[in-house]
Amino acid sequence: MKCEEIREIMPDLASGHTEITPEIGGHLAACPACAGKMEEFRQTMALLDEWKAPEPSPYFDVRLQARLREEMAKPQSSWVAWFRRPVLAAALTVMLGVGVGLFVTRGRVDPQPPVAEVGTAVSDLQTLEKNHEMYSDFELLDDLDLQQDVAANP
Ligand SMILES: [Zn+2]
Numbered sequence: 001m002k003c004e005e006i007r008e009i010m011p012d013l014a015s016g017h018t019e020i021t022p023e024i025g026g027h028l029a030a031c032p033a034c035a036g037k038m039e040e041f042r043q044t045m046a047l048l049d050e051w052k053a054p055e056p057s058p059y060f061d062v063r064l065q066a067r068l069r070e071e072m073a074k075p076q077s078s079w080v081a082w083f084r085r086p087v088l089a090a091a092l093t094v095m096l097g098v099g100v101g102l103f104v105t106r107g108r109v110d111p112q113p114p115v116a117e118v119g120t121a122v123s124d125l126q127t128l129e130k131n132h133e134m135y136s137d138f139e140l141l142d143d144l145d146l147q148q149d150v151a152a153n154p
Contacts (some may be wrong), residue, residue, distance in 0.1 A: 001027045006034050014041035 001023050012018035020028075028035045116124060 003027075003031060003034055006031075007037065010034075010037060010041050013043045014038060 004026055005012075006024060009018050009024075013020055013024065028038055
């Protein structure tokens with residue numbers, strides 16, 4: 001039996017999952033290196049058997065329950081709390097989608113820009129745009145007059 005074979009099964013041997021055959025026992029008796037490793041494994045296993053998870057403080061549960069009640073009693077007033085509710089967030093998303101959809105559809109069906117209130121920046125811009133179109137027409141008329149003059153006086 002080789003050292004490598006013994007080392008591979010050593011954790012099982014130390015924990016008792018694998019029985020120590022006379023062949024293995026013979027090697028351990030003859031090989032101090034393997035015997036030393038085996039002893040280390042046995043000590044580790046013994047420590048693991050003794051080890052227990054530490055008990056939580058008896059006040060831990062009490063404090064946790066109190067904290068939970070405190071959080072539950074808090075009024076969910078902040079707007080962030082609303083977004084934490086998945087159903088409401090989903091409903092808002094759908095409403096937003098419908099709103100955008102309506103806007104896009106209306107824009108396609110009705111290409112007329114909405115009439116802005118008088119006195120606002122938007123209405124001023126719209127007036128300027130209309131005037132510009134009007135002035136463009138005047139320039140076209142001027143060109144027409146000039147051409148007629150040229151035609152009358154060659
Ligand atoms: Zn060995």
